[in-house]
Amino acid sequence: MAIEVRIPTILRTFTGGAKAVDAEGATLSGLIDNLEANHPGIKERLIEAGDLRRFINVYVNDEDVRFTGGLETALSDGDQVVVLPAVAGG
Amino acid sequence: MLAISQSLVDEIIAHAKRDHPDEACGVIAGPEGSDRAERFVPMINAAGSPTFYEFDSTELLALYKQMWDNDEEPIVVYHSHTATEAYPSRTDIKLANEPGAHYVLVSTREHGNNPGPVEFKSYRIVDGEVTEEEVQISDQVSTESEQN
Numbered sequence: 001m002a003i004e005v006r007i008p009t010i011l012r013t014f015t016g017g018a019k020a021v022d023a024e025g026a027t028l029s030g031l032i033d034n035l036e037a038n039h040p041g042i043k044e045r046l047i048e049a050g051d052l053r054r055f056i057n058v059y060v061n062d063e064d065v066r067f068t069g070g071l072e073t074a075l076s077d078g079d080q081v082v083v084l085p086a087v088a089g090g
Numbered sequence: 091m092l093a094i095s096q097s098l099v100d101e102i103i104a105h106a107k108r109d110h111p112d113e114a115c116g117v118i119a120g121p122e123g124s125d126r127a128e129r130f131v132p133m134i135n136a137a138g139s140p141t142f143y144e145f146d147s148t149e150l151l152a153l154y155k156q157m158w159d160n161d162e163e164p165i166v167v168y169h170s171h172t173a174t175e176a177y178p179s180r181t182d183i184k185l186a187n188e189p190g191a192h193y194v195l196v197s198t199r200e201h202g203n204n205p206g207p208v209e210f211k212s213y214r215i216v217d218g219e220v221t222e223e224e225v226q227i228s229d230q231v232s233t234e235s236e237q238n
Contacts, residue, residue, distance in 0.1 A: 009163075010187045055185055057147050064147045084154055087115070087188075088137075088144035089169060090181030 003031060003075055006082040014042040023081075028058065029071040031081065046083065047071075055086040091224045092166070092192040092212040094118070094127045099227055101130045103196060103208045106170035109135065110198040113143040117191075118166035119157050127165040127192070135169075142181070143169045166212075168194035175199070176209040178220050186215035192223070 002022035007015050015021050021039070025031030036043035046056055051071065058065045059082040065073045075081070098118055106114045116132040131153060136146040145153070157163060167188055171179070176195040178186070186193060197209040214221045 008187070010189065055187075057150060059151050062151060064151075066147075082151060082154070084150055085187035086144055086147070086185065087117075087133075087150060087167060088142070088181075088185050090142050090179040 003079050014039040028073045057084045093226045095228050102168050105132050106196045106198050107203050110202045111140045111172045113170050115143040115169040117164040119162040120165035122161050122163045140172050164191050166194050167191045171197045173199050176211040189216045
């Protein structure tokens with residue numbers, strides 16, 4: 001069983017328009033590498049200097065990963081991952 | 091062009107005046123692909139700042155899950171400027187991640203929390219390009235509007 005990853009509109013150019021894709025990984029970091037293998041270019045939009053980009057939110061089972069260990073957040077089959085860019089500005 | 095009802099314009103302006111001098115922010119959701127601004131959803135500015143806004147991350151997820159359940163999308167993303175004109179800042183442009191949305195800017199710099207006219211403008215922001223667009227306000231009272 002895989003992990004479903006919800007893809008925001010702005011990143012669907014990397015997933016052929018798909019709103020959600022399946023991926024695998026024991027941690028969020030591994031999952032993002034797996035996403036990158038199947039959807040080249042997406043990793044750079046999520047990660048900067050080895051960490052999640054400041055204005056990208058990732059949720060695992062509705063928890064913001066900033067509060068659950070960031071890229072090291074552990075994942076299990078059946079987890080639901082949501083990627084949402086921050087809605088922010090000045 | 092942004093087509094929007096007078097009642098939704100009033101809701102956005104009331105929110106901006108209420109939160110002045112901090113920036114106010116929110117969305118108007120509508121059926122996916124319809125370009126119809128229908129459901130008013132004011133959001134908390136987690137930054138609580140006169141120069142920055144950011145949707146609270148928990149509220150952001152709740153909002154999007156609700157929109158997915160309803161087959162909606164953000165038709166309008168609005169926020170206020172409280173000391174400058176109603177034009178997207180460099181930060182607004184850099185962080186604009188909804189290429190399909192109308193970005194509405196209001197400026198409360200003239201009257202703050204008090205009654206009085208407010209600049210109300212709409213823009214498209216796509217790949218760093220800002221295009222101002224016409225705002226067509228209809229008298230029709232929105233029945234879908236609700237407080238969050």
